[in-house]
Amino acid sequence: MRDQILAETFVELADTLVDDFDVVDFLHQVSMRCVKVLGVAAIGILLTDQRGRLQVMAASSERSRLLELFQIQTNQGPCAEAFHTGRAIAVPDLAEAADRWPRFTSHALNEGFVATHALPMRLRATVIGTLNLFHTEKGLLPEETLRVAQALADVATIGLLQARAIRHHETLAEQLQTALNSRVIIEQAKGVVAERHGLGMDEAFDRLRGAARSGSRRLSELARAVVEGTGRV
């Protein structure tokens, strides 16, 4: 069963990469697919802002409390550690990690998560971010599942950076920074759509994404038009 979902996932992601795709939308798809393939409760993708912090780029849900849980890990938490060490971090029981990351664990436990994994996103010898998995049951993921998770993290990295084009760290910086700013534009556009239609932030995101798809527009471009007042959703 999982083999089939996995095959579908790679076909779908490969399809996306062929076109002139939108980075935020692509990473959102990766995180949705990860939830399905890996059987975990929630996923977040964080990237370095190259100034000493991690920023949330995508998540399996746009629920504000969940985004904050990822964002708290700017400098403390499993993601920060996976990023700084370049190694996968496994926390089979969050309650036992309270001394290590007090703010992160209390927030995670409040949201009903009891275990987590953080995997580094690497481009050759450089770590550019992390893939964060949350579970509602204690324990470690099986080795095989973790390998699949790392493969998905690698696909996300390749897609994000259009790796063939990355010859210099300058190109890397250009693409990373453009992607991070696109994410900020999406947040601003979520606010516009939420206020205009009386929606929650997760519904506002779905509405934006739906409008981009049905109008064959890139999500970030549509979001910019919405914030600048030249497009309506």
Place this chain on the structure above:
Amino acid sequence: MAAAVPLGSGSDRRAWAWTRVGLQSRGAPFGIQHVCAAAVDDVHVDGAAVTLMSSPSVWETLHATDETSMNLEDRQLDLGEGPTIDAFVHGGPVLVSDVDSPEARARWPIFVADASANGVRAMFALPVQVGAIRLGALNLHRSTPGSLNTDQISDALAFADAACALLLAEAEGGTHTGAADDIWHREDHSAHQGEVHQATGMVLVQLGVSAEIALSRLRAFAFRHGRPLGDVARDVVERRLRFNPDDEEAG
């Protein structure tokens, strides 16, 4: 496999950049000229300029450390091509380690010939922006070709952030003192940054203004009430606080 290295880690570069800007201002109120001077010293370039842009053809150079910097800005505006314009349009940095490379010549044929004739060999344009709010760019140039290393890129980005913080503080209506801690505290350094951007979008609709003005109003409100920007943003997102176009004050 060799140990993987995190990109742009270590201490928070933004705080470090402020310290460097402070050294340039020597106790005077912070200005764009101090950001430019710090960028020249710390990124090891020959000149820096900050240009305000409202479109690829409407802009004003606020400060340039040298004549070459000023000329580079003017020429791009005249010609309608160049790294600054691309940084503005694409919303990301444009880092040109060699203006004589075939890629650079193909991309900006007239401008790079001109820059090269004026002794410029590398140019780095960093957008000054917050999402869809595009304020302008910090532009650096050097008379020798070559890439910025990863630390220099981090520093250049942090100086662009400093320029952004300064311009946003000024947009609030001149209440800031120009002191480092004043401007620094107006930024939000917590985990609430997503909510600041969401609240900007909401206030934009509530007031019927641009995103830039919406963010200024949020920041000014937080400052007047002595509250962190992230907390005010959360109140807006959770619909406990609304901004009314008829009131100076939100609520």
